[in-house]
Amino acid sequence: MSTKRAIGLDVGGTKIAGGVVDADGTLSTEIVEPTPEDSDAEAVSAVLLDIVGRLREKHPDVSAIGVGAAGIVQWPEGRMLWAPNNAYRDWPVREQLEAATGLPAVIDNDANVAVLAEARLGPRPYRELVLVTVGTGIGGGLVLDGRIYRGPTGRGAELGHIVLNPDGPVCGCGNHGCFEAYASGTALTRMGREAADDDPRGLIARLGAEQGEVTGRTVTAAATQGDAVARDLFGRLGRWLGVGIASLANIFELEAVVVGGGLVSTGDLLLEPARRAAREFAYATQVREPVPIRPAVFGGDAGMIGAALLALEDARPSVG
Amino acid sequence: MSTKRAIGLDVGGTKIAGGVVDADGTLSTEIVEPTPEDSDAEAVSAVLLDIVGRLREKHPDVSAIGVGAAGIVQWPEGRMLWAPNNAYRDWPVREQLEAATGLPAVIDNDANVAVLAEARLGPRPYRELVLVTVGTGIGGGLVLDGRIYRGPTGRGAELGHIVLNPDGPVCGCGNHGCFEAYASGTALTRMGREAADDDPRGLIARLGAEQGEVTGRTVTAAATQGDAVARDLFGRLGRWLGVGIASLANIFELEAVVVGGGLVSTGDLLLEPARRAAREFAYATQVREPVPIRPAVFGGDAGMIGAALLALEDARPSVG
Numbered sequence: 001m002s003t004k005r006a007i008g009l010d011v012g013g014t015k016i017a018g019g020v021v022d023a024d025g026t027l028s029t030e031i032v033e034p035t036p037e038d039s040d041a042e043a044v045s046a047v048l049l050d051i052v053g054r055l056r057e058k059h060p061d062v063s064a065i066g067v068g069a070a071g072i073v074q075w076p077e078g079r080m081l082w083a084p085n086n087a088y089r090d091w092p093v094r095e096q097l098e099a100a101t102g103l104p105a106v107i108d109n110d111a112n113v114a115v116l117a118e119a120r121l122g123p124r125p126y127r128e129l130v131l132v133t134v135g136t137g138i139g140g141g142l143v144l145d146g147r148i149y150r151g152p153t154g155r156g157a158e159l160g161h162i163v164l165n166p167d168g169p170v171c172g173c174g175n176h177g178c179f180e181a182y183a184s185g186t187a188l189t190r191m192g193r194e195a196a197d198d199d200p201r202g203l204i205a206r207l208g209a210e211q212g213e214v215t216g217r218t219v220t221a222a223a224t225q226g227d228a229v230a231r232d233l234f235g236r237l238g239r240w241l242g243v244g245i246a247s248l249a250n251i252f253e254l255e256a257v258v259v260g261g262g263l264v265s266t267g268d269l270l271l272e273p274a275r276r277a278a279r280e281f282a283y284a285t286q287v288r289e290p291v292p293i294r295p296a297v298f299g300g301d302a303g304m305i306g307a308a309l310l311a312l313e314d315a316r317p318s319v320g
Numbered sequence: 321m322s323t324k325r326a327i328g329l330d331v332g333g334t335k336i337a338g339g340v341v342d343a344d345g346t347l348s349t350e351i352v353e354p355t356p357e358d359s360d361a362e363a364v365s366a367v368l369l370d371i372v373g374r375l376r377e378k379h380p381d382v383s384a385i386g387v388g389a390a391g392i393v394q395w396p397e398g399r400m401l402w403a404p405n406n407a408y409r410d411w412p413v414r415e416q417l418e419a420a421t422g423l424p425a426v427i428d429n430d431a432n433v434a435v436l437a438e439a440r441l442g443p444r445p446y447r448e449l450v451l452v453t454v455g456t457g458i459g460g461g462l463v464l465d466g467r468i469y470r471g472p473t474g475r476g477a478e479l480g481h482i483v484l485n486p487d488g489p490v491c492g493c494g495n496h497g498c499f500e501a502y503a504s505g506t507a508l509t510r511m512g513r514e515a516a517d518d519d520p521r522g523l524i525a526r527l528g529a530e531q532g533e534v535t536g537r538t539v540t541a542a543a544t545q546g547d548a549v550a551r552d553l554f555g556r557l558g559r560w561l562g563v564g565i566a567s568l569a570n571i572f573e574l575e576a577v578v579v580g581g582g583l584v585s586t587g588d589l590l591l592e593p594a595r596r597a598a599r600e601f602a603y604a605t606q607v608r609e610p611v612p613i614r615p616a617v618f619g620g621d622a623g624m625i626g627a628a629l630l631a632l633e634d635a636r637p638s639v640g
Binding site (some may be wrong): 072081082127128142144145149150151152153154155156157158159161162163164165166167173175176178239240243244246247248250251252253277280281283284286287288 | 392401402447448462464465469470471472473474475476477478479481482483484485486487493495496498559560563564566567568570571572573597600601603604606607608
């Protein structure tokens with residue numbers, strides 16, 4: 001119970017970050033490495049253990065390790081079952097880390113640990129909170145009654161794959177019309193390319209030609225310059241974000257929905273249409289307030305900080 | 321702790337039913353009264369107290385009262401905040417019942433208590449279960465980790481109002497494209513009327529003319545007689561049901577989804593297309609089994625039995 005500092009690791013498709021984190025969320029040392037090209041369990045393990053070793057040299061007092069990773073993680077065993085962008089499958093991360101380091105470890109989905117950071121260390125503590133991360137895809141994490149909801153074995157809380165229109169565009173997961181297919185950076189890229197095709201002289205097409213291709217960033221740049229077409233695309237993206245949030249808020253009784261991920265840096269461009277749609281699709285507003293939508297407090301560090309917090313709360317010395 | 325039998329009351333838009341229920345779900349006496357035309361708190365209270373009085377005359381040993389009611393109920397206070405089809409608003413049901421009867425009482429949403437009955441007394445005990453009731457509307461109840469999920473104050477679990485298409489048909493709640501707008505008896509009526517308009521010589525139109533109007537029952541009758549158009553409408557209704565179920569199953573990690581309500585009596589006509597769609601829209605099936613969809617064990621008695629079970633589990637003698 002005297003655990004005060006833990007290592008937090010964030011494993012993504014392009015980079016692996018690690019840091020030492022206090023119970024109040026202070027991040028004292030950070031190491032970032034690229035995710036190995038051959039992102040199998042062995043290669044990623046080697047990077048994780050290297051980062052842990054270097055962090056422990058500087059901070060020998062760390063008492064636990066937390067890992068947040070994109071994908072589906074079996075809980076509490078800490079087996080990485082499947083990840084959308086990495087090659088590993090059914091990888092016993094927790095067992096390996098504990099055996100190699102002698103420290104207790106926890107492994108969870110990256111959005112699950114990020115929502116924990118927001119719930120514990122946001123502007124006030126939240127007991128009922130949804131985090132929606134809008135990046136390449138949509139990630140989702142859920143805190144109910146003060147605890148991460150992940151289902152009994154960690155296969156729950158796949159919030160990016162609620163269906164917003166079964167006849168909608170194909171999602172990265174293979175289904176149609178998922179939240180992620182409508183309200184992610186990938187969706188913004190798709191809409192931006194359609195807009196550039198429709199109007200080859202428009203700002204989106206011209207910026208895209210300069211950049212080599214149209215991506216979500218192109219649309220963001222055009223919207224920031226006041227381009228009406230790009231702003232309209234953000235209006236549509238934000239509306240879908242708000243529809244998905246309203247759908248989740250009709251299921252849960254939430255204190256807030258926090259929006260994180262790369263695209264939240266566009267601020268009200270994204271969040272204002274989301275707030276409008278979330279109010280429009282809120283159920284029974286006579287007796288249920290539409291849920292407030294707020295930008296996340298933690299940016300790219302949410303995974304590390306949340307993973308370390310989870311380790312401080314839940315990691316127990318392993319037996320044997 | 322020696323509570324063994326409770327009164328279960330089910331308050332709906334058209335009838336109020338009460339019975340005495342054992343811990344194993346056995347319903348020993350049942351009284352049904354019509355919901356008063358003027359369905360305000362006073363009139364409905366009088367009916368509830370009359371039923372309770374008559375049941376206690378026969379079963380003086382009952383130790384608690386449970387009420388399941390359509391609408392949003394504040395928990396644990398037991399205030400009926402709002403109901404779609406009744407006139408009462410902000411009605412302190414629990415307080416009134418306890419004062420008038422001297423028995424501890426619990427009040428909850430009707431689908432919440434029905435899912436408890438299915439979770440406790442279904443083919444096996446379930447710890448993670450969704451109940452979807454397909455009747456005039458869509459009701460939903462949720463058991464997580466063995467307990468009813470209703471949010472901290474009872475305003476959660478409005479599963480009928482997740483959004484399946486924001487540009488879809490108007491729902492009874494005023495929003496567009498809710499689960500309820502697509503997969504309820506009301507949706508079947510709407511589709512049946514469209515089909516009758518499209519083909520005035522078709523079976524749906526002819527049966528509707530005999531019955532005075534086309535309703536969901538007309539479509540059911542036509543489908544039962546093998547009418548291809550009516551069967552196709554059931555295919556569409558069931559598909560929407562499966563899409564909504566898949567969406568919920570991507571959020572939770574469920575052992576099963578149980579379908580109840582009047583329309584489940586149509587069996588595989590409704591459930592087979594639902595199962596197909598739920599498999600089609602299931603996320604990450606490499607590591608997550610598509611959720612099994614089963615008909616509810618309890619029919620019209622689910623509300624009474626579940627309300628009584630909740631009373632046996634949760635009702636505590638009130639203080640003062």
